[in-house]
Amino acid sequence: MLGKFGLRLAIWVFCTCVRVSVAEFDVVGALTEKGINVKGYSLSALDVGSNCAFACDSLSLLFHNSTISHSGSAYNSFESQYWSQQQGEVKPYCVFRPRSAEEVSIALLLSRLAQCPFAVKSGGHVPFAGASNVQGGVTFDMSALNSISLSENKSVASIGPGNTWFDVYSALEQEELTVIGGRVAAIGVGGLTLGGGISFFSGLHGWACDNVVNFEVVIADGTILDVNESTYPDLYWALRGGGNNFGIVTRFDLETYHQELMWGGDQFYLMAHNQSAIEAFIEFGYNSTLDPNAALIVSFVYAQAQRQYLMVCSFEYAAPIENPPIFSTFLSIPNVEDTTMIQNLSNITLEFNAFNPSGLRQTFWTATYKLNGTLASFIVQTYVDETRPLENVTGIVPACVLQVITANEIAHMMKSGGNALGLEPSDAPLMLLELGFTWEDVSDDDAILKAASNIVQKSVAQAKAWDLDFDYLYMNYASQFQDVIPSYGKRNSKRLASIAKKYDPQEVFQKLQPGYFKLHGAPASTAPQYFKNPSKSYDLNQ
Ligand SMILES: Cc1cc2nc3c(=O)[nH]c(=O)nc-3n(C[C@H](O)[C@H](O)[C@H](O)COP(=O)(O)OP(=O)(O)OC[C@H]3O[C@@H](n4cnc5c(N)ncnc54)[C@H](O)[C@@H]3O)c2cc1C
Ligand SMILES: *[C@@H]1O[C@H](CO)[C@@H](O)[C@H](O)[C@H]1NC(C)=O
Ligand SMILES: *[C@@H]1O[C@H](CO)[C@@H](O)[C@H](O)[C@H]1NC(C)=O
Ligand SMILES: *[C@@H]1O[C@H](CO)[C@@H](O)[C@H](O)[C@H]1NC(C)=O
Ligand SMILES: *[C@@H]1O[C@H](CO)[C@@H](O)[C@H](O)[C@H]1NC(C)=O
Ligand SMILES: *[C@@H]1O[C@H](CO)[C@@H](O)[C@H](O)[C@H]1NC(C)=O
Ligand SMILES: *[C@@H]1O[C@H](CO)[C@@H](O)[C@H](O)[C@H]1NC(C)=O
Ligand SMILES: *[C@@H]1O[C@H](CO)[C@@H](O)[C@H](O)[C@H]1NC(C)=O
Ligand SMILES: *[C@@H]1O[C@H](CO)[C@@H](O)[C@H](O)[C@H]1NC(C)=O
Ligand SMILES: *[C@@H]1O[C@H](CO)[C@@H](O)[C@H](O)[C@H]1NC(C)=O
Numbered sequence: 001m002l003g004k005f006g007l008r009l010a011i012w013v014f015c016t017c018v019r020v021s022v023a024e025f026d027v028v029g030a031l032t033e034k035g036i037n038v039k040g041y042s043l044s045a046l047d048v049g050s051n052c053a054f055a056c057d058s059l060s061l062l063f064h065n066s067t068i069s070h071s072g073s074a075y076n077s078f079e080s081q082y083w084s085q086q087q088g089e090v091k092p093y094c095v096f097r098p099r100s101a102e103e104v105s106i107a108l109l110l111s112r113l114a115q116c117p118f119a120v121k122s123g124g125h126v127p128f129a130g131a132s133n134v135q136g137g138v139t140f141d142m143s144a145l146n147s148i149s150l151s152e153n154k155s156v157a158s159i160g161p162g163n164t165w166f167d168v169y170s171a172l173e174q175e176e177l178t179v180i181g182g183r184v185a186a187i188g189v190g191g192l193t194l195g196g197g198i199s200f201f202s203g204l205h206g207w208a209c210d211n212v213v214n215f216e217v218v219i220a221d222g223t224i225l226d227v228n229e230s231t232y233p234d235l236y237w238a239l240r241g242g243g244n245n246f247g248i249v250t251r252f253d254l255e256t257y258h259q260e261l262m263w264g265g266d267q268f269y270l271m272a273h274n275q276s277a278i279e280a281f282i283e284f285g286y287n288s289t290l291d292p293n294a295a296l297i298v299s300f301v302y303a304q305a306q307r308q309y310l311m312v313c314s315f316e317y318a319a320p321i322e323n324p325p326i327f328s329t330f331l332s333i334p335n336v337e338d339t340t341m342i343q344n345l346s347n348i349t350l351e352f353n354a355f356n357p358s359g360l361r362q363t364f365w366t367a368t369y370k371l372n373g374t375l376a377s378f379i380v381q382t383y384v385d386e387t388r389p390l391e392n393v394t395g396i397v398p399a400c401v402l403q404v405i406t407a408n409e410i411a412h413m414m415k416s417g418g419n420a421l422g423l424e425p426s427d428a429p430l431m432l433l434e435l436g437f438t439w440e441d442v443s444d445d446d447a448i449l450k451a452a453s454n455i456v457q458k459s460v461a462q463a464k465a466w467d468l469d470f471d472y473l474y475m476n477y478a479s480q481f482q483d484v485i486p487s488y489g490k491r492n493s494k495r496l497a498s499i500a501k502k503y504d505p506q507e508v509f510q511k512l513q514p515g516y517f518k519l520h521g522a523p524a525s526t527a528p529q530y531f532k533n534p535s536k537s538y539d540l541n542q
Helices: 017-022 029-031 050-061 074-081 103-115 164-171 191-195 233-239 271-290 325-331 345-353 375-391 407-412 443-467 490-503 508-512
Strands: 067-070 095-098 118-122 136-140 149-150 156-159 212-218 223-230 248-255 262-270 295-302 306-318 341-343 361-370 397-405 428-438
Touching: 029 103, 029 508, 050 067, 050 095, 050 103, 050 136, 067 074, 103 118, 103 136, 103 212, 103 248, 103 508, 149 164, 149 397, 156 164, 164 191, 164 345, 191 248, 212 233, 223 233, 233 490, 262 271, 262 345, 271 295, 271 306, 271 325, 271 397, 271 407, 295 325, 295 375, 306 325, 361 375, 361 443, 375 397, 375 428, 375 443, 397 443, 428 443
Parallel strands: 095 136, 118 136
Antiparallel strands: 067 095, 149 156, 156 248, 212 223, 212 248, 262 306, 262 341, 295 306, 295 397, 361 428, 397 428
């Protein structure tokens, strides 16, 4: 079918870089097999822009309607689809919107041929620049890969990475089914699942990555693989938490679960009750084994309009039962607002989406600790001390979010050969911190990043002093300065490196796709002086 495109690529092509990359892998040959003739062109070493001009012009010739060049309204509209301003400011040379795994494969090979850097965007919700967009390179926009289909007996839902979780849930609700995914409507299926994925139903079934029965993946040589426990168990393990280091996933086959209405929403409390809420949070952390239907998120936030800090607790329960007893301690704290009700999952994700508007400046930071109330109070106090001086920053919404990684969740992570995150049942319960700060002006970036960095560093130092520290960094909440993969432990880091070596010997996903959490280091090559990366690093070649 692609044969008709052959020869057409003849026109440009000047890039010696190819010779380097074909030394061990014949990119030209791989493209020829797909009916794309790029033989016989001499290639001189050009700068990235020129190489990417070749890649983009080729894509445009082959797939005119799916390629957006670097200016114009389609380009601007694409850029506006990133959640954070920082990502929307990155300017790719072109955007390519594949319609099939085969098109992903061809575009990947052309990027390799040209040595043009690329990035992959699913829901575009990573805050920092370059995570799913690439300066001067080719950004793969997965939005056209948006199919949602059920297997014959409905036990598996096949989901394209172009979907948001709202799309997925609202489609499956018609069948009284659900899958394990994000809690906010507009988050993408791709990034959330590859980094872990905490769901309202994780107490029942584990994280999103634990419920993928099969990944359709384009690996570095352009081959399209069905990766599951019986075909490629090593790569299957690596994709459950390993992020974008192994391939481009073109379909997630997710286990389905019966789901009808549920109970959930938010309750808002005054900070005067912080001690009661923290005690209730710790109690939930231990009691959660008793009732896997329950999920909890405890957030502290500064409300600039009211000039005060508030607490927001999100409660969810997988069955349509109001005020279930597991939350009784919280429910006895007087609240100032309550949105909990019996409703469907998709509607709850819309409620949460409304708290997270797009187009603003954003940063995420994370840390994990052993569950302990004294430490939780310390974290909250440190958060208030560090953010109080920023109270007048334009548009600031600084959130300090605590969750429990429960014993039930970790138990479910052991299924199908386990995932790559390095969490063991004996580690539970753990306390997970997410700092999510929103603001408007670039001029405030430094002050905000420094405050977030201080909260992480001071709380981790205190946790160490109290013997409550825990290395794990959750990829989906980490900042660009945090080195996530080593936090999975030495054994898992090395295993990930050796799997990458097997499926991507020339490190295409490490070098040509520079954004996000790589096997060898944090996304930002240099951290600001105030941030000393506390995580370990290992020599992965030994
Ligand atoms: C408002 C908000 C709510 C959130 N809620 C939750 C939540 O409930 N639970 C939770 O666990 N996390 C949550 N997160 C964190 C979220 O999981 C991460 O931000 C996640 O990376 C977003 O995925 P995405 O596809 O939208 O992002 P993207 O920026 O599109 O992708 C993230 C990374 O994954 C890579 N990637 C994406 N798709 C593919 C693919 N198909 N193949 C290979 N690589 C790919 C990208 O290249 C990029 O590096 C939330 C984040 C936000 C901003
Ligand atoms: C490309 O788009 C044009 C109009 O926008 C349409 O007529 C044409 O059929 C499309 N081609 C393909 C291959 O989809
Ligand atoms: C659904 O079909 C698959 C094979 O296609 C099978 O493995 C599985 O057990 C079936 N599940 C149910 C609930 O029947
Ligand atoms: C889920 O709830 C929303 C809001 O009430 C409603 O519009 C939608 O139809 C519901 N979905 C199903 C499948 O009932
Ligand atoms: C695993 O992949 C093989 C090969 O494509 C496929 O036949 C099998 O159905 C897959 N298993 C699952 C659980 O999807
Ligand atoms: C938490 O509550 C205590 C009283 O129980 C109060 O002294 C303290 O200031 C509160 N902390 C914050 C950060 O508001
Ligand atoms: C938590 O568990 C303890 C011990 O089983 C019990 O006494 C307590 O009532 C439980 N709390 C809640 C809120 O369920
Ligand atoms: C759906 O959620 C919204 C909040 O986003 C709420 O206002 C509305 O009442 C809910 N609808 C139903 C039918 O539950
Ligand atoms: C913020 O503005 C208010 C009102 O002008 C002022 O009282 C307060 O001191 C300011 N806070 C900081 C940290 O500058
Ligand atoms: C929490 O940690 C503090 C500080 O180390 C310790 O004093 C306290 O006993 C711990 N709490 C529990 C319930 O273990």
